[in-house]
Amino acid sequence: MDVTQAMKQRKSIRNYLDKPVSRSDIEAVIRCAGLAPSAINLQPWEYVVTYGEEKDRLIRRLKKVHAMKAASCGPGTAEPLPEKVTNRSRNALKIMKPQIEKLNLPFNQFIEQGSCSFYGAPVGIIVLMDKLFPKLRYLDIGLSVSYLLLAAEEKGLSTCPIGLITEYGDDIKDVLNISEEKDVLLAIALGYADETAPENDVKPDREPLKEILTWYE
Numbered sequence: 722m723d724v725t726q727a728m729k730q731r732k733s734i735r736n737y738l739d740k741p742v743s744r745s746d747i748e749a750v751i752r753c754a755g756l757a758p759s760a761i762n763l764q765p766w767e768y769v770v771t772y773g774e775e776k777d778r779l780i781r782r783l784k785k786v787h788a789m790k791a792a793s794c795g796p797g798t799a800e801p802l803p804e805k806v807t808n809r810s811r812n813a814l815k816i817m818k819p820q821i822e823k824l825n826l827p828f829n830q831f832i833e834q835g836s837c838s839f840y841g842a843p844v845g846i847i848v849l850m851d852k853l854f855p856k857l858r859y860l861d862i863g864l865s866v867s868y869l870l871l872a873a874e875e876k877g878l879s880t881c882p883i884g885l886i887t888e889y890g891d892d893i894k895d896v897l898n899i900s901e902e903k904d905v906l907l908a909i910a911l912g913y914a915d916e917t918a919p920e921n922d923v924k925p926d927r928e929p930l931k932e933i934l935t936w937y938e
């Protein structure tokens with residue numbers, strides 16, 4: 722599979738088969754994440770893989786803390802976003818909601834519970850960065866995560882980036898014994914997609930080129 726094909730077909734998957742992912746495949750995907758470029762080659766990313774009983778233990782804690790704190794997916798901005806930007810989100814919801822309704826679950830519950838349980842994926846990845854680095858290095862982390870998502874796609878694996886549970890970074894660090902010196906920036910579900918699940922039959926569209934590109938010549 723070429724890179725363009727992987728980019729075009731990748732989508733976030735929110736229901737996974739009960740099928741294990743081999744350790745060598747997980748390592749190959751993380752190795753690709755480590756190939757990303759970074760400012761002066763600092764490579765500020767760190768990945769923690771949770772699997773089996775350890776992943777289940779983490780999920781139990783996330784569900785417990787979520788029941789108390791109830792973080793939700795929002796833009797996280799202090800100011801309201803322009804209508805044009807908000808519409809991108811609305812359009813994604815418009816195509817997702819009818820699929821989720823087929824599950825007889827309230828939409829928010831599906832996203833929140835699903836995010837806290839890696840949507841049933843066999844692998845839950847936690848993305849860390851040492852607090853020593855300035856926040857600008859989040860850019861490098863984003864690049865590395867993109868490599869990871871595309872490498873997974875090439876292997877026939879699926880993913881869902883999960884930001885919601887970073888609200889519970891301290892709990893994640895506690896369960897996994899991760900140093901206080903690290904920030905939890907993202908989680909990623911990794912596994913084989915259940916292609917028959919209605920919630921996976923969703924592919925939010927993107928803005929046309931003219932909306933994201935300006936030429937000066």
Ligand SMILES: Cc1cc2nc3c(=O)[nH]c(=O)nc-3n(C[C@H](O)[C@H](O)[C@H](O)COP(=O)(O)O)c2cc1C
Pocket residue numbers: 731732733734735794813832836881882883884885886907923924925
């Ligand atoms: C940084 C980041 C955080 C995200 N957090 C969540 C999340 O907490 N829960 C979830 O279900 N999806 C989450 N997503 C997935 C987005 O909703 C998804 O990427 C977006 O709707 C575009 O859909 P696509 O990935 O299928 O192209 C996140 C994606 C990114 C990049």
